[in-house]
Amino acid sequence: MLTVADADQLLADHGMTLTTETVPFSKARGRVLAETILADRDFPPFDRVAMDGIAIHYDSLANGQVTYPILAIQRAGEPLQPLPDPTGCLEVMTGAMLPTGADTVIRYEDLSITDGVATLTIPTEMERGQNVHKQGTDRRTFDVLLPAGTMLRPVELAVVASVGQTSVSVLKRPRVAVIATGDELVDTHQTPLPHQIRQSNVYMLQAALYDMGLDASVHTFPDDVATITAGLSTLLTNHDVLIMTGGVSAGKADFVPEVLGGLGIRCHFHKVEQRPGRPLWFGSSPDQQRVVFALPGNPVSTTMCFYRYARPYLQTAMGLTPDPPLYVELAKQVTFKPAFTYFMPVRLEAMPDGRLLANPLPGSGSGDFTNLTAADAFLELPAASTVFPAGTLAPAWSIG
Ligand SMILES: Nc1nc2c(c(=O)[nH]1)N[C@H]1C(S)=C(S)[C@@H](COP(=O)(O)OP(=O)(O)OC[C@H]3O[C@@H](n4cnc5c(N)ncnc54)[C@H](O)[C@@H]3O)O[C@H]1N2
Ligand code: MOO
Numbered sequence: 001m002l003t004v005a006d007a008d009q010l011l012a013d014h015g016m017t018l019t020t021e022t023v024p025f026s027k028a029r030g031r032v033l034a035e036t037i038l039a040d041r042d043f044p045p046f047d048r049v050a051m052d053g054i055a056i057h058y059d060s061l062a063n064g065q066v067t068y069p070i071l072a073i074q075r076a077g078e079p080l081q082p083l084p085d086p087t088g089c090l091e092v093m094t095g096a097m098l099p100t101g102a103d104t105v106i107r108y109e110d111l112s113i114t115d116g117v118a119t120l121t122i123p124t125e126m127e128r129g130q131n132v133h134k135q136g137t138d139r140r141t142f143d144v145l146l147p148a149g150t151m152l153r154p155v156e157l158a159v160v161a162s163v164g165q166t167s168v169s170v171l172k173r174p175r176v177a178v179i180a181t182g183d184e185l186v187d188t189h190q191t192p193l194p195h196q197i198r199q200s201n202v203y204m205l206q207a208a209l210y211d212m213g214l215d216a217s218v219h220t221f222p223d224d225v226a227t228i229t230a231g232l233s234t235l236l237t238n239h240d241v242l243i244m245t246g247g248v249s250a251g252k253a254d255f256v257p258e259v260l261g262g263l264g265i266r267c268h269f270h271k272v273e274q275r276p277g278r279p280l281w282f283g284s285s286p287d288q289q290r291v292v293f294a295l296p297g298n299p300v301s302t303t304m305c306f307y308r309y310a311r312p313y314l315q316t317a318m319g320l321t322p323d324p325p326l327y328v329e330l331a332k333q334v335t336f337k338p339a340f341t342y343f344m345p346v347r348l349e350a351m352p353d354g355r356l357l358a359n360p361l362p363g364s365g366s367g368d369f370t371n372l373t374a375a376d377a378f379l380e381l382p383a384a385s386t387v388f389p390a391g392t393l394a395p396a397w398s399i400g
């Protein structure tokens, strides 16, 4: 059987690449740029007044001048004006072009103005060039502002908008379907018979995908080979990624691996030395255009396998850097005998000294999904050890 590290490697070996599309920049939040954004002008594009006040020629101040007749006003949004006399000043507003002939701005707070004459109150503290944001100091025309591969957060979108691009080329998002299989499953609005349960995994998965900006479609099939085959065959025509739950272990109705094989999806691994989540299955079409995660049906296993494997895989495919696990400190000793990696639900607690403690919430096994409502993460405890003393450092995978 595979180790967790082997599974990680096989996932990395079978990544998928997405094509590109053009979207209005106002809809590009969270998307990954597929083009380079260049500066169309200098940043700032002119010597920009950075404080409301007066603009002067500094040499006059250096020569001992402290009073300046106000000759005009230069507001933001007005064409450039000259300072006609180097011993006078212009009132200038933040965002205005610095008048030609001026090089220094004195704030209103450092002046008194009487009868159209400004008098400096602290002349010795003024410096040449102060309160001027010089043209091109931030970026020059044709500088790369955003390289391809950048994830567009609000601050990057401000940059895109500022260069006048109304649309941007971004990586496409994968089309994802979430699929549950199981004769025992009924839907939320239904009343289960004694031998049935309301399904929950698909809604956990749909919400977790939504957190990644993905609108997944949701499907449920009974444990019937013909029905699952027909259903998956259709879904594979119009989705890039299938995330399944259930039917992947050793039971008489666990048909998922067989059906996927029959549909030409190659298995890259099935079963990982881990608990929960041992029966995890991963495969793809030979051209790598379709990827399938078949997660074990027990809800804690489904959750762990999604956050530990499927989410980072999808983030990578989408051109994003997968969220790294947090390295946290076990709050109290844990013993886990099987020679498997143990993914234990934990509640994280930030300590005043900066440490992040992981409080164990073992729950009652991989069917106990109500236990996860108290948890923040799964702590990954290595297969090689059995006893993990308090203070053990280990990676914790957030569950949102
Ligand atoms: N002989 C063996 N039996 C089992 C093994 C094994 O290795 N040998 N593995 C166990 C482990 S570990 C897990 S995990 C489960 C995985 O089972 P399946 O992926 O085949 O899932 P199912 O059998 O369909 O269901 C398991 C469990 O989960 C519930 N379930 C399924 N789907 C949903 C859903 N959408 N929402 C909520 N709950 C769901 C289902 O009712 C079952 O209780 O197999 C062990 N057995
Ligand atoms: O490994 Mo299973 O995922 O224990 O229930």
Ligand SMILES: [Mg+2]
Residues within 6 Å of the ligand: 246, 247, 248, 249, 250, 251, 253, 254, 297
């Ligand atoms: Mg089963």
